[in-house]
Amino acid sequence: MSFDYLLSILKPMLEGAQATIILFIVAIIVSIPLGFLLTLAVRSSIKPLAWLANTYIYVMRGTPLLLQLLFIVFGLPLIPVIGEYLVIDRFVAACLGFILNYAAYFAEIFRGGLLAIDKGQYEASKVLGLSRWHTMRHIVLPQMFRIALPAVANESVTLVKDTALLYAVAVPELLHFAQTAVNRDFTIVPFLLAGIIYLLITLCLTLFFKWLERRLRFD
Template structure:
């Protein structure tokens, strides 16, 4: 302990010099996260509706899908997509495999969040809309979804934060995202610790920005009835 030198843990000069290169990976990090969020939201909504359906042919496949995706690590799924499927003649680029993997995986979590939000809306509003002659989809669009959105924003924002952080796993299938760039510099400079600390602060900054957007969205939808 008496020989501990802070510069052995974090080389500020190396971090400053490496930052322009490392930050180049942020574009793919955000691409994976945003695409995963958007596709997950859309697919998740249909999974949620299927999960709530009274029709077994819709309900059970949705439940099985959600159970499988929530019960398997995303890293294993990425390996299957990128390293496993080529054995069956199906090949994806590393970026495509990451986009597919995170989108399909996040949909399961979003489905449960959306199902919970939709279920929290009073049944009387469905009955009132039916009495007014509104169709199922019009009721969903104009009455149910606006209210469910307000309820779902906080947990969905947490999924987005998890996506941003979990996107670092794409580095294991050679996607040149944020962590992958940091690892390349760390290997070249023989100083992984500095680069890992640097990339941790970058992830933190991005997540702080996303949390700020979450707060703005919550304020916007607070008065939605």
């Protein structure tokens, strides 16, 4: 296999990897705070709000991400009367699907982090006269994030790999260009190259989270 051939297939695959990375960044930036808001909603004393949040998390975690993507991209436009107004760019639709799905998973991760904090710390905060906001900001949230960080890191790596599902909704990404090259050239080299690119992305992500864990540990 010539070096020129590798360069010829690498360029479009890197373009596909760019779409993969953009989707990951958008999904992670939006789904993490949305997941935390869902966690607060689940713990809310307002029963209808807590019920809605729990139902949402159950539905999003209980159905396949691929089904959700297909529904958003191809199903919403078929809804009577309003369907024509729900036709959106496929990449934007895919971003929406990933955000809604991963927010539910991050909500459960954060809920576990909150449950792991000793109740005595809440009581100690009251004794010290700290408000609920100060208790949450200075005591609860830092500990929750430290506890949840390994699970967040693992879920983030999973998110990178799940971006391959864009292929199923006809959004050009890394796997799309790899499959195109395989079908055209009858060689598995593009698949191997795609695997290497995915590994490099997840390696960078893993190193970042390890650095973040060390930083928080010493802080």
